[in-house]
Amino acid sequence: MNVSESRERIMKTRYTLFVLGVALLLIASCNREDISITYFKQLQSTSNNTNKEDSLMMPCGFIEYDSVRFSDGSYAVHRLQYAPQNCLTEFFDNKGRTIATIARASECYAQTLVYDYDDEGRLSHLLQYKSEIFEGLDSDSASYGRNKEGYLGFRQMIADMDYEHPDTAKYQQTNIEYDKDGDAVKDYMVYGSDSIVAPSGYKLTIAVKPCLSFWQSDLHGGFYIFHVTMEPKRKDLQNYKVCRFADYLPSMESEYRNGRIVKTVWHHDPCIEPDDKDLVFIL
Numbered sequence: 001m002n003v004s005e006s007r008e009r010i011m012k013t014r015y016t017l018f019v020l021g022v023a024l025l026l027i028a029s030c031n032r033e034d035i036s037i038t039y040f041k042q043l044q045s046t047s048n049n050t051n052k053e054d055s056l057m058m059p060c061g062f063i064e065y066d067s068v069r070f071s072d073g074s075y076a077v078h079r080l081q082y083a084p085q086n087c088l089t090e091f092f093d094n095k096g097r098t099i100a101t102i103a104r105a106s107e108c109y110a111q112t113l114v115y116d117y118d119d120e121g122r123l124s125h126l127l128q129y130k131s132e133i134f135e136g137l138d139s140d141s142a143s144y145g146r147n148k149e150g151y152l153g154f155r156q157m158i159a160d161m162d163y164e165h166p167d168t169a170k171y172q173q174t175n176i177e178y179d180k181d182g183d184a185v186k187d188y189m190v191y192g193s194d195s196i197v198a199p200s201g202y203k204l205t206i207a208v209k210p211c212l213s214f215w216q217s218d219l220h221g222g223f224y225i226f227h228v229t230m231e232p233k234r235k236d237l238q239n240y241k242v243c244r245f246a247d248y249l250p251s252m253e254s255e256y257r258n259g260r261i262v263k264t265v266w267h268h269d270p271c272i273e274p275d276d277k278d279l280v281f282i283l
Contacts, residue, residue: 035159037152039069045082068151072159074099076151084218089134089146091155097121099158102134103210105222110134113208113224114171116163120182123206125163126174126226166190174226176206187228194248196228205229 043065064087066078073094080087084106091100097117104110110132116125134154135146144150144157166173168191177186183203188195198204206228213221230243238259244252255263263282 035074035152035156036071037068037148038071039067040148040151041068042066042146066146066151070152070155074155076155078146081215084216084221086215086218086222088214088222091158095121098208100154101224103214103222103224105220106218108219108222111223114158114161115208116161118178120178122176122178122182122184123208124176126176126208127161127166127171128174129171131170176204181233183233189248196230196245196248198230201233202230203233205231 045063061082062079063082063085064078064080066076066089068076070076074092076089076091078087078089086105087103089100089102090098093099097115099115101113101115102110103113112129112133114125114127114129115123116127118124133143135144135150144154163173172192173190174187175190176184179185183198184206185198185202185204186195187204187206188197196204206226208224208226211221211223211225214223215221226247228245228248230241230245232240237256239257241256242254243250250267252267253265254261
């Protein structure tokens with residue numbers, strides 16, 4: 001092979017790689033879901049406000065209310081309560097499922113969660129950000145404000161999320177696995193030590209819910225809890241246990257014999273009172 005033929009082959013190889021690169025970029029751009037805002041309205045209730053819609057908010061207990069709709073049918077709602085001034089911003093997909101919550105008690109930093117579902121509509125991933133990225137107390141680090149650009153940017157971020165390659169420097173990702181029966185049997189934190197695994201014959205019931213004092217406390221409210229209940233699959237068992245967890249920590253364990261509860265253990269929260277002991281009730 002002479003020099004000219006070698007150069008020609010190199011040029012062809014480079015051209016082929018260039019074409020492949022362009023093709024991959026085109027495929028990625030085609031698969032990317034571009035979203036736009038189709039409706040945006042912000043209401044604010046003040047003592048001297050004469051707007052009829054705004055004046056209706058105070059009896060409902062809110063002083064700010066945002067309503068946003070996106071071109072893919074998803075939408076967002078923001079509420080700021082009058083007293084205490086706890087707030088909640090929720091994003092929903094076009095099926096009405098929660099895909100993000102930004103929750104904050106008035107004296108605390110915001111908790112940002114992103115939810116993802118599998119083809120069966122089951123929760124499969126849950127992300128919790130390590131810092132505020134939507135409007136909050138730490139405004140210097142927030143990436144998205146409570147305006148059109150902020151709502152759209154945050155919604156697009158959710159659509160572009162890569163759950164197979166999580167950026168764990170920014171958030172913690174929980175994965176949930178299901179068995180052939182469709183029951184959740186394992187949840188675990190990616191690249192972390194936290195996990196809950198159901199033993200044979202048991203399943204996990206998973207829910208993400210607001211804490212009991214969500215709207216009432218300016219310190220202990222304004223956040224969601226990752227609830228897991230471990231319980232038997234069969235309903236006709238006589239001897240079994242039911243274990244409950246909150247954010248991976250055990251909260252309660254009940255033991256049943258002959259279909260009747262015989263023992264309950266209430267686990268203390270080490271984040272609040274690290275020296276407290278568990279409470280055990282024998283029935």
